Amino acid sequence: MSKAELLAELPKLSSRERRELVEAVFDLEAEAGLLHDCDRRADERFLMLDALEAEHGQTQSS
Numbered sequence: 001m002s003k004a005e006l007l008a009e010l011p012k013l014s015s016r017e018r019r020e021l022v023e024a025v026f027d028l029e030a031e032a033g034l035l036h037d038c039d040r041r042a043d044e045r046f047l048m049l050d051a052l053e054a055e056h057g058q059t060q061s062s
Helices: 003-012 015-028 032-061
Strands: none
Touching: 015 032
């Protein structure tokens, strides 16, 4: 399968399936540990941002 074919199929996958592919690609890289650490930190920051946005939404509606 060509790169163009792979890219064309990505939008058809679920978010979870795309996430699994990203993890598989990370595992192939020489810096796999660093990439996984960066990904984990990004997830943590997004969760913090989500919590702040939810908190802000609650204070706005009160």
